[in-house]
Amino acid sequence: MILRIVNLVVIGVLVLAAAYVYRIKFDATIQAERLAKLRGEVRHERDQIAALRAEWGRLDDPARVEALAKRYLQLGPVAPTQFDTLDRLPERPSHDVTAQKPDLIGGVIENSPPPATTGSIPVAPVPQAPPANGALKQ
DSSP, rough: OOHHHHHHHHHHHHHHHHHHHHHHHHHHHHHHHHHHHHHHHHHHHHHHHHHHHHHHHHOOHHHHHHHHHHHHHHHHHOOOOOOOGGGGGOHHHHSGGGOOOOOOOHHHHHHHHOOOOSSSOOOOOOOOOOOOOSOOOO
């Protein structure tokens, strides 16, 4: 009788172990499918990045930009008459343009408290230089 109970318990444990192994295998299969999907997405993104870089290289080609500029912009060469001498520049304004706006950062710096000293290192006294005539102080 005890032998039958032991046999039934062992059979039950084997069934539970088989179910557990099947669950682990099923989870591993799901994870493998997820990993394959992620690898495919990464490969697709890398292909898109490569295509965009190639497109950028084509759009950024200096010859293409020059052709577009000639086609759509009415630009001409710089003529020497477009330059002027420095003495023809307008005078600097008499009032300071920057003084009209308040300096917010300067106000913060001026109103900030002095840095705190820790006191962990004593301040060494500054040595006094001897008098120039060679006489010692008494």
